[in-house]
Amino acid sequence: MNEWDGSENDLVEQAVRALRSLLGDDWQVAETTAPGAGSQRSFFDARLTITPPDRDRLTEVLVSAHRSMTPRSAQRDVGLIQEILGQTSSPPNLLVVAPWLSPRTQDELRARGAGYLDLTGNVDWSVSVPSIRIFTRGAAKAPRQSAAGVKTVTLAGPRAGRIVRFLTDFEPPYRATEIAEETGASLPWVSRLLGQLEDQLLIGRDGRTIVRTDWEGLLRARAETYSLLRHNPFVGMVSPTGPEAVLRALRELGPRTSGIAVTGPFAARAIAPSTTGGQLMFYVDAGPHAPDAWAGKLGLLRAEGDADVLFLRAHDDIVFSRARLVDGVPHVAPTQLVIDGLGGPGRMPAEAEAVLKSLAADTGSWRLPWHKGSLA
Template sequence: MIEWDGSENDLVSRAVQALRSLLGEDWQVAETTTPDTRTQRSFFDARLTITPPDSGRYTEVLVAAYRNMTPRVAQRDVGLIQEILGQTSSPPALLVVAPWLSRRTQDELRARGAGYLDLTGNVDWSVSVPAIRIFTHGATNAPRQSAAGPKNVTLAGPRAGRIVRFLADFEPPYRATEIAEETGASLPWVSRLLGQLEDQLLIGREGRTIVRTDWEGLLRARAETYSLLRHNSFVGMVSPTGPEAVLRTLRGLGPQDSGIAITGPFAARAIAPSTSGGQLMFYVDAGPHTPDSWAERLGLLRSDGDADVLFLRAHDDIVFRRVRQVDGVPHVAPTQLVIDGLSGPGRMPAEAEAVLKHLAADTGPWRIPWPPASPSSQRM
């Protein structure tokens, strides 16, 4: 989340300007409370009257301004405000304004019947009399912070990727100390990230113990910060005898080989058959000559054009953790497959959605309690 450097008063003023611009110059948007008359915040920061052109009918709007609105704050505050407003005979409309609202925050506000407006252009607000309906899209990612501003940790980068995989692969309960030990990230950094994930309602804690994780939301949030083909340098290959022949050759090499695992369309169809075609994608170790070494073993030729096989130099060893054998061929863990698919090109996001649906219907085979009772290969 971004932090707003100004006051709630400044935020309200910017929001009023945005409303006037959205409604048009013929509409009147007037504050019945001003920065000079606003008292210490209770439930709202301003009251507006909005009047359409050539009409005496107006609507009253209560504005609640938040310098840092998160799903957790929306769940805590907005539900209470709406409950209080619901006890009045003719409750005014509620408009939540903030510098920026994440998708999850927007969903939480919408679920509680609150309109919202952020300064990047994310707006969802309506009233029945006079008839107003505004819905626009703004920034999907938080705007960059100033160099002097506070630095938040994010779900970008290998450290965060390992933590997301841990939270998705293993059922709680567990603590930050265990996550730090298993993922190799520092405990202070893990603690900061977990605090933000809690604000986003992606995890739930009792005291210091994590007792709930929204594994699907975590995978989606990680995919928004990741790009399969941008974060893993790749080399295209052509198989003279086709991808199925490549799989047969790899199967014949035996389980002693490591440092390679299938992701992408072929791996997705092994879990949720839905489409055909697509490139055969392999993660391999990140060495400069690794793709050529595997190409020689598998009978492949480099291609600068229409490759049917893609070697991805792994951005982090996490992609090889908890691989599963499918007909004698290593496939990435289902959670890694979802992240890759949602952040991949072409039909891959749709294939990832099919995998997600399958995983949600049956978590037993792939999501296990922590700590795992099986050998160390099941760990991070």
């Protein structure tokens, strides 16, 4: 996200203006002096007094301003602030303000009983006396990074896709050096990405060793950067005898089925039957002639519209990693299936949610301890 180029005081001023707008002209929001002495001074950037229209009961709010905040810093810093406030006889309300707060950071703040406000419009703040409840949604994704901002790595692109598959397919422990070697990404880039994933509480480390991964959170975060049909150029086909006949033809090819794998609705139903219909989707090699070569083997015809079979030219060979045979037909790994479904059109996200639920109920059937060469 953009680096905040102002001071904490500038951030507080904008937050106060936002509060005044949300509460309306009849309410008074007054900023007073620094919130006290001692250990509290370093934690709070402003003290606000909120007065309702009847001027009867007012409340005091302590503001903690942050140029940026991650789930990890929310867990660490806000947890400490709340611990300090909890030692007082009548703890004041806490309001965390920042330029932007990710959904995961918002969750961490709510879990710790802290109100928050960001400058994109994400607000969740409650006061019992006088009665105030404000909840609004702003930007779900970070504002575009400015040219002068600090460059960050993201979960977009093939390199990140390989690392997410590693972290979700295999139980830790493992280290950055092992991830880099297994995925073919450079160690400095892997280290930077892992640092950001740790800030997002998507992984946990003991020293340099990863000991915990939030596999579901990682799959969801990857899917936010990924579009199945945009990132994998596709060719539509028609099967004169229907999709089931295509699967039978593929099964009969036997050992010649490398370089192809089922994803999408048909693969989702093999794990979590929840819907019927949908297109039969195959990943194939990225070569320009791969779709037509497979069409010839499987008795398919090119279609300009109303295709019932799609051949997706794989954006990266990782989509074939850990493919599994289902009734003699290769299917993508469950983790790849979830990413594809969450990043797919129509009913595919709902089907992916059903697959996620099934995977969470039995991680031992698909998530294995890591050893060298496991990702192949």
